[in-house]
Structure formats: structure tokens, C-alpha cells
Amino acid sequence: MAASTSQRIILDARGSFCPGPLMELIRGIRQAKVGEELEVWSGDQGSKKDIPFWVQKAGHQLLGVVEEQGYARFIVKKLK
């Protein structure tokens, strides 16, 4: 079952060109416990390719991508 938004770890990486949303997500995943959910917010178009690719490669789960005005919310669950 997915966690409610209030239980998720929110990583607001909007406007982050360096180090960028993917690095914010990797930081968040490294700090999270197995089973926890994170949301990384990104306005960077490149995140739509980078984040799903890395999440799959690193063995975690992308629960969804929610489009908002000017940015997207990537919801990720730490699996290992």
C-alpha cells in the first residue's frame, strides 16, 4: 500500500541545476529506510528520463510521476 503524502520524505529540488534532482534523490534514498517512500520535485525535463532509469537500475520502485504546474513529482519507494 502506498504511503500518504504526509508520510513521504519530500525533496524539493526545483531550481536545482547543480547538483540536480537526481543527486537529491540519491541522497534521499541513501538516508531512507527500506520501505520508505520519497517524493522528489523537479522542474528539469531531463529528470523524466534520468530518474526512472536510475530507480530501475538501482533496484527501487517508481510508484508514479505526477505532473504539476511547472514541475513533476516523482514518487519512489526504497526496496533494498
Place this chain on the structure above:
Amino acid sequence: MKKVVILGGGVGGTIVANLLTKKLRPDEAEITLVDKTGKHVYQPGFVYVAFEHQKPGKLVRDERRLLKNRVKLVVGEAVKIDADGKKVRLADGTVLEYDRLVVALGARLTPDELPGYKEAAHHFYSLEGAVKLRQALEDFRGGKVVVTVASVPYKCPPAPSEAACQLDYYFTKKGIRDKVDIHFLSPLSRVFPLEPVNPVVEQVFAKHNIRSTIFFNVESVDPDKKTVSSIEGETVLYDLLIMVPPHRGAKVVEESGLGDRGGWLPTDKFTLRTKAHADIFALGDCTDVPVSKSGAAAHFQAKVIAESVVADLRGLQATAKYDGHVMCYCDAGYHKGISMSFDYEHPPVPPPLGLKDWMGKRFLNRVYWIMVPTGRV
């Protein structure tokens, strides 16, 4: 008399202190800066200690000499921030009360977090580390050099790719480049953190035969087998390993229960007030603000904090906002460099790689002591 306490005598803390002496009358506020060593260190110079024999002593100055006379310097270590009581306790038992606190403590290197790191890896993220790396490079006669980062976040995101370029230049000058295989492992989807600049760096890597692997986030190091493995499932061999050590936020922040799980201080990315306490500001590497952990970010953030502290103490509405501005130079070797400037709204538009930005970096290294900590620029 109001009291402002600043923790940390790096670039950010020093600029805040000096700007406050210009903006606040002596009868308005007492300004105290606490620093563990009383020494100010120019960290961007470390890479030149490793690769170019920059003398380590040139990168360190007495903090007292950089501060305006009005700033009271306390050499000591803050061990507890009592946010509710608005007090900071130092290791020697001294207690400092504050009306506004500025946390500018930087990031902490934590090599013990990665088993095997100390035995296996070299780095250039401290003066001591850079001096050891310099010796290792002098002794190196050929083989595979791996450059990577132990974890994220880390200070100065472009530094590892800059180091890969510096290695190529170093071994070329030494005449053994054909005996050295340079392999760069990036935690991200590209070799350079800034997407608009990445194609330029990829061209440099291709031209100088620097190999790269992307999506490599280090999971473990084996000093006996001389291997590095990633959480993505790859393993790479090395003869010489240059790895940025793991980082955490400031110890006193963690031990005062103010940090997140990595010890980073949750901070509003615009106002630079800490999210839990509006009377505590934070800047630079010790925060969770999503910009590069760099002196340039701390420099620009310091100006915002100085303005906000003045407004607070005078009972005015603080309106200063940090716009995410960061500016930096990278040295690609062969007297070529590149500069980047960006903020939350504007991605970098890189100028071509060239002599001008290489000279810009050298110039900044020289004028830093006169221009930056003083708050002149």
C-alpha cells in the same frame, strides 16, 4: 544590546560577520564568531596542492586577520545548540546567548562511514589528504586510476570530473600518460553534474582518453582485491583510487537534534532561515538547500542573511531572498577552463572552454583573500 552569534569561520560565516559590522552600529549589536581552529582555509586550492605543488601554507590564514576588529572571535568548538533557550554551549563550558544565530559550519568528512575507505582511497578534500595524494601521484608509475565519489551529497559537485582532467594533464606532463588508464565513475546520468555543460566535458574526456561509467553509486570498497562496487551492481578494479570521502552535516547540528538523517540542517532555500527556528539562519555546505555545496553559494547566501539579520534586529520585515545564485570555474588542464553561473530560474549557459576562464580561476585564487572574506564583492 542585541547579540548575533555566528558558528563557523569559513567563507560564509566570515562574510556575514564582516557585513554586519558595516550594517549595524556598534551600539545595536554585539557580533561574535565562533570557530574551532581560528584558521580560515581556502578549500578550492586543495586540488592544486595535489596536482601542482601549491604550498599548503598558502591556503591558510588566521581568521582574526580577516575579521573586522569589531567582531569578537572565539576559538572553540560549539557542542550544543539550545534552540529553545537561544544559547550555544562550547566545549570549554562557555555559554553564548543569542538573538540571532547563523550556522555556517560547513560539511564534515566522514571516511569511517565506508568500510575500507581509509585503507583504499586517496582524496583532495582536506589539506592533509591533498598532500598525501600528491605523494601518491609522484610515486605512481602506471596502471589504472579510478576517480569517483563515495556518496552524495559532497562539496563542489564538479570537482571529481575536474580532477580527472587534472590527472590527464599531470601524467601527460610527467611523460607517462600512455601508461595510465583514467576511469571516471559518475553517480549521475552524465559525467558532469550540470547538464548544459556536460557535452563540453564529455568532449574533453573523449579527446584526452578519459574513460567514464555513469550511474555508479559506490556501495563498497575492497582494499585487498582493489575493487570498487556500486549499488547498481558493477565492480571496477583500480591501482590508485581517488574517491571523495563521505560527507555529513555539522556534528553540533546532529547532536543538538537539529539535522536531518544526514546531519544537514533543514533550511528554507529562499529566506535561509532554518525550517524549525526562524531566529536561526544557515548557509553553505551545512544546509539541505538544493544548490551545490560550494564557497560561491555560501558567499551569495551570506549577503542575504546579513540583510535579514539587520531587518530582524531593527524590527523590520526581512525581504531579502536567496535566488539560488552559484558561480564557479573549472580547470580542465592545458591552460583551459570553463565558467558557470546559474540560479534557481536560470540554468548555466557555458561559454566555450578556453584560456579566459582558466585565467579567471587563477585570478580568483589570488585575489580571494583580499576580496571575498572581507565582503568587498
